Amino acid sequence: MIRILFVCLGNICRSPMAEFVMKDIVKRNGLEDEFCISSAATCREQIGNPVHYGTKNKLAEFNISVEGKYAVQLKKEDYDKYDYIIGMDSMNIKNINRIIGSDPDKKVFKLLEFDGSKEDVADPWYTGDFNIAYNDILKGCEALFKKIILDFHR
Ligand code: 4NP
Numbered sequence: 001m002i003r004i005l006f007v008c009l010g011n012i013c014r015s016p017m018a019e020f021v022m023k024d025i026v027k028r029n030g031l032e033d034e035f036c037i038s039s040a041a042t043c044r045e046q047i048g049n050p051v052h053y054g055t056k057n058k059l060a061e062f063n064i065s066v067e068g069k070y071a072v073q074l075k076k077e078d079y080d081k082y083d084y085i086i087g088m089d090s091m092n093i094k095n096i097n098r099i100i101g102s103d104p105d106k107k108v109f110k111l112l113e114f115d116g117s118k119e120d121v122a123d124p125w126y127t128g129d130f131n132i133a134y135n136d137i138l139k140g141c142e143a144l145f146k147k148i149i150l151d152f153h154r
Contacts, residue, residue: 002148003036005082006111007092011041011071012052013124014088014133018111020064021134022141029145040074042095047071054130074099079107086111086144088137089120111140114147 008015019039026035051066079100087093124133
């Protein structure tokens with residue numbers, strides 16, 4: 001089982017988008033049973049709130065539902081529960097490291113690293129641009145999926 005936790009600031013825009021895009025990729029490849037995928041926030045602000053309509057509407061274009069997802073906050077214990085803890089931007093990475101304390105197993109990544117980029121996934125909460133967020137998140141998730149499959153066959 002490969003366990004992935006996507007993390008952003010509020011857990012209502014980017015990380016749930018990554019969670020459901022990644023679940024869709026895995027499902028289309030018939031590998032649902034091999035993955036456990038979730039998402040969480042670094043801040044408390046949106047805890048318990050549903051996914052932002054911008055993310056919900058963007059994913060609806062691809063028949064991806066975000067039904068049943070409500071924001072939760074990253075906990076220190078999550079470090080042991082996941083193989084990958086993936087932030088969307090550099091501030092997320094700082095906050096993830098603050099919450100988990102240390103990363104001895106090198107589980108913490110920034111999403112676009114998998115696509116060979118140092119860029120952040122810009123926050124649509126501030127930019128209003130869910131298309132750019134979606135394109136970046138799809139690129140990152142496809143690259144992550146490829147890496148996991150390649151690692152598996154190594
Ligand atoms: P996200 O966007 O980190 O992509 O979910 C945000 C959502 C809410 C807030 C900040 C960012 N907020 O401050 O409530």
